[in-house]
Amino acid sequence: MITVGEGRQILHIRFALAPEHNPDLLQQLRRLLEDFTPRVQMLEPDSAVADLSGAIRFWHRDARGVTELIQLRALAYYELRSSASAAPNRLLAAMAAALTPPGRRTVIEDSPEAIDAFLRPRPVRELPGIGTRTAAALAEYGLHTIGDVADVPQLTLQRLLGARAGRTLHEQAHGRDTQIVDRTPAPASISAEHHFPHDELGPAEHRRTLLALADDLGARLRTSGQITQGLTCTIRYADQSTTRRSRTLPEATQHTLPLARAAYAVYESLGLQRARVRHISLRADALLPAAKATRQLTLDSNDDKPFAIEAVADRARARFGHGVLYPASLAIAAGTRSARAQGRGRTGARWI
Structure with a gap:
């Protein structure tokens, strides 16, 4: 007790x-x-x-x-x-x-001894915001546990990771956090999810599912005239435990390609190895009206091609149904569909 x-x-x-x-x-x-x-x-x-x-x-x-x-x-x-x-x-x-x-x-x-007893033995990757790359970079310097990181001076961490990231990591390694419980409702969000009928161990199948979910979210965002500022990926395993990781997007968007890229990045940060996955959900967070969207200028005309194809797909879907056009990589995984997409039948033409 x-x-x-x-x-x-x-x-x-x-x-x-x-x-x-x-x-x-x-x-x-x-x-x-x-x-x-x-x-x-x-x-x-x-x-x-x-x-x-x-x-x-x-x-x-x-x-x-x-x-x-x-x-x-x-x-x-x-x-x-x-x-x-x-x-x-x-x-x-x-x-x-x-x-x-x-x-x-x-x-x-609520005591320094109890906090240290909980934190210090834990792997450093369990701290929020510590992805696979950061954990690997810290491991190169012999920093494998949160206790290892806590014993390193803050200035050393800042030299390794940068000023802001090093300062944040130093505070977290000592169990310090100033977040409050905010009673105001969270910004509007929409989500898509997929439940595997069996334990799914294949990373390729996980990524196809993420693409299907990003495709679904993008279509719904464009239809509703909204953009999202962030993504949250939730993965539930065979033992009913759950991992959740969020990422703020560089630019608020409603397009499938940047949503899929962000979803892949979040998935990679989890460092899953042969995990027995039963459920994946993807949530678009902090929605805004599409009129508030901004876009980084580019001199590469090829950057606009996916969006032009996407616009054609949206018009075809509006006329013939959602299953008429979809990313080509999903054709080899006809059973991989979000909960919202199930029943609409992803069949017909394909697009990349």
């Missing part, structure tokens, strides 16, 4: 939602959390964070007790299992939640 002091405690909880869940369920879960604290922030597609600092005093329970009660109510009211963690800040809570299996909970005590 871990006892928690009077410091700040942030809950990060992930609900085991079915792929075809009730659209109103997230709002119902928000209200469940707001019974404990008004400071709740929902994180699509299946998570939430809440500031439990006041709830601990009100409920006369420690962080573990409040977390357990929330999980029990979610199970009793909505038959939902969840993985949850409570920690002194959002960084630690999110990292602990990612390591917690469904139906269990992890609590990190």
Whole structure:
């Protein structure tokens, strides 16, 4: 039993939602959390964070007790299992939640000793924003764990990674995070997802699925006259654990090609090796009206060719249906379709 002091405690909880869940369920879960604290922030597609600092005093329970009660109510009211963690800040809570299996909970005590005990043995790649390349670069200098990084002076990290990245990594390695729980709704987003009928280990099949999802999102963005400023990729494995990684786009867009490239980059940053994947979802975040789009000027006329082909495909789809034109690489994976695309039949002409 871990006892928690009077410091700040942030809950990060992930609900085991079915792929075809009730659209109103997230709002119902928000209200469940707001019974404990008004400071709740929902994180699509299946998570939430809440500031439990006041709830601990009100409920006369420690962080573990409040977390357990929330999980029990979610199970009793909505038959939902969840993985949850409570920690002194959002960084630690999110990292602990990612390591917690469904139906269990992890609590990190609000003390330097407890924070170090949790962080220092962890691989450095588990810190947010540390992709495969950065982890490999740090490994060249013998920095394999978060503890290794924490022992390095900040100026040394800045020389290795740059001023901003080095400073951020130094703060994270010491468990410091200033993010707050923001009650305001997140910017509008749309998502597409695919559930594999079996454990899918092939990276090539994963990438084809990402392309299908990016194609679906791009078509929906163009149809609705919106652009997206970022992408979030969520991968669920055979053991029901989940990895989620987000990326801000260099330019807000509604085009399939840059969306697919960003999705590939996020996937590569995960460094998956023969992972048993059951579900992949791709979410377009922070949507804006297309009228606000900007584009970097280029002298290469070939850069416009994919967009011209895309415009032709959109007109053909509007007249004959979504399955009339699609990226050629998807022709060899007719079964790889997003949940929204299923039933529309990707057959007919192909485009690259």
